[in-house]
Amino acid sequence: MPLHPMPAATLPDPAPFDRADPLRSVRERFELPQQGDGRTPAIYLCGNSLGPMPRGVRELMQQTLDDWAHRGVRGHHDGPRPWIPYAESIAPLLGSLVGADPMDVVLMNTLTVNLHLLMASFYRPTAARSAILIEEAAFPSDKYAVDSQIRFHGLDPHETLVTIAPRQGEDLLRTEDLLAAIDTNAGRLALIMLPGVQYRTGQVLDMARISAAGKAAGAIVGWDLAHAVGNAPLCLSGWDIDFAVWCSYKYLCGGPGATAGAYVHQRYRKRFDLPRLAGWWGHDPATRFEMGPDFHPMPGAAGWQLSNPPIFSTAPLAVSLAIYQEAGSQRFREKSAALTGYAQAGIAMLLRDQIECITPVAPDERGCQLSLRVKGGPERARRVFAALCARGVIGDWREPDVIRLAPHPLYNSFAEVAACLRHLAEIMASA
Ligand SMILES: *Cc1c(COP(=O)(O)O)cnc(C)c1O
16 A cells, blocks of 8 residues: 655644653553554554553452452452442542532442433423433433333323434534523423533533523433543532433443443432332441341432442442542643644644544533544545554444544553554545
């Protein structure tokens, strides 16, 4: 394949950016995926789908296996990390990451399960208020969950769902349109269920404003933070929202199927009257093991737990959330804006005629993910994506025509972004 070197003058040298990066050594704390040959390092830009493994996870998993092997049932109470309070022991790290009191967050289940559990409590349709506002292009699992909840209440999604979409010919949702939809439907909205970051475009929604408008309209406001947690700044207790759910295997590097998270606003800490689907792990721990017949929920988000936590799916989060904590939200955010900004500027400089970046340019309207549409149609886009994979760049593909690349501030470098853009430019020149 002929090489078409990029005009050298156009892309700023990444080296000074990497040298000045206060988080550059954090990369060493991860085992980064290899190319298919199992030896050559890949350029891993797929943390939006599955984060890489923090090195410390091996050790903690080994220790956990040893605890199980050597202590057996005593591991529930003994050892460096006893299993009974395992989820609670990680809640402070989780709370600080999402801007919430540890009481109001919990690690449990997986995302879609948590969405159902919290809708069981918070989607309580009445004759006057039964509608749910979601985006038309919602992640399928969220759409299925919402539809099935509506049916579960004996209602018809066709009449009960209010959907919002970008305007004709646009990719991004406009805040003004979201606010107008809330306003127009104010009298009938029971629930607003939107993504903090849209998975296909990488757009960050204005969670503070939309939540405030939703509450003013009398609706319950829930957020799906699958693509926002560990990516966009979150200040859950500062926003007037009711609940949020997220998964932990994307930006949070919790490993495949990792235990997910949920947030419930502090005003519900002692709302023991709320209908909820109960299990023994949500019971007041002081009397949980008295094994009584009546459910007495513990205050806070932990009162929504059902079962004892899956330790092997939770342990990696003890490691990865500690890395987030050490990195610090300020430095994380600054690097994220700079790293993705570097990628975005590079694409605009070198590939403007070839690639349309549909992710917003303003740093507070995006996280680290860039969503790229290759000009020349889906077939060409598919070829470009395949060629990028063949060159060892791991990103992902979203139908019908979007390539997603997510340079993560904890483990990606400016040099990797530059190399990725160089590959793209070479591929474009021959595709
Ligand atoms: C990743 C993702 C999910 C995945 O759901 P699981 O229950 O974790 O399998 C759901 N919703 C959104 C918006 C996502 O981005």
